[in-house]
Amino acid sequence: MQEVLLLKCGELVLKGLNRYKFEEKLLRIVHDRMKKIGRFDIWSMQSTIYVEPQGEQDLDAALDAATKIFGINSVSRAAVCEKDIEVIKKTAEEYLGEKLKGVTTYKVDAKRSDKRFPLTSPRIGVEVGGYLSDVFPHLQAKMDEPEMTVMVEIRDKAAYVSGEKLRGVGGMPVGSNGRAMLLLSGGIDSPVAGYMMAKRGLDLAAVHFYSYPYTSKEARDKVIELADIVSNYSGKMTVLLVPFTEIQLEISKKCKEDYFTIIMRRMMMRIAQKGAEMQHCGALITGESLGQVASQTMEALGCTQAVCYMPVFRPAIGMDKEEIIDIARKIGTFETSSLPYEDCCTVFTPRHPQTKPRLQKVEEQESRIDVDGLVERAVAGIEKITVG
């Protein structure tokens, strides 16, 4: 039996004139993701993207990948058949029989997009429902929360019968709102922040600061692994790896200990912006959450913000750790984030960091180091890798 995946587009529907551009972008993304799994014929019609396997293909993998594409609201796996009510009934019996045997309550949801089809949607429901109740006498029709819903759609090209509808991730197609640079640590928050902004249609690049030999090769691999998991959603991603040891040593040598973290954060932002320019990004993304640590108080964020000319997106700013962890689990980054390797931030942590730093003081302390030279050397040492 010929099967196909039906991907229903989400927010796109609301986008008026932009809709066409969005759909094109989304279609290209679906092509890219499916190419990794096998050979599929892909086309779009009436706010639905069709993914049709060419020969034997792994449809489960394709289904899983489709539920991770931003801009897709729901995904179903359906049997394709002729637009003939008798054929549709037989297809439903054959295709969904095993599943129907395992439930007692069900309903039929029919939708006729092709108005040339002689039966109305309610009529199709009655016909198919009547037939299935005859063949499977144990079944009871139940309109409210049945165990299973049989979906029948009559569209231009064919009829589709399906027994499951999975929720997609929703959001907007990656790239439809531009490109941003994610400051990616090995922690829990920043991968989640990247995911959240990719969901709002941002294409991602990432930057990671490491302090070899104070941080290990494992810590670096962990970050690459995290970028790779996020790329299941956001698509191919360039990761910039920035040597940060010289900067940290210099700050710890020349600046007062309690300003260490805040100056370090300002250096990160400066370098991240350079990286963002190199990668054609228009904004930065961090995993900061208000009040979580000393460098994330309102005053500290203000001092960090002061060196940024690009917008900084902090989608986790108003979230509790528990809420962030829930998303980390859902997207599959939590376990990797929980591996116990050092981040460069934790290597030189002052005992009593400033929680209410004043910008003037910070700048005074910072003037003891050669900011421009340090930034320049760090940028020159950037190593670029690609994941996804």
Ligand code: ATP
């Ligand atoms: P996370 O869980 O994302 O590591 P955190 O709670 O540990 O966050 P901080 O260590 O203060 O918080 O970092 C705040 C933000 O700064 C991170 O979310 C991340 O965006 C960025 N950041 C921190 N360390 C690094 C790093 N080594 N490389 C790149 N970005 C970093």
Ligand code: MG
């Ligand atoms: Mg961290």
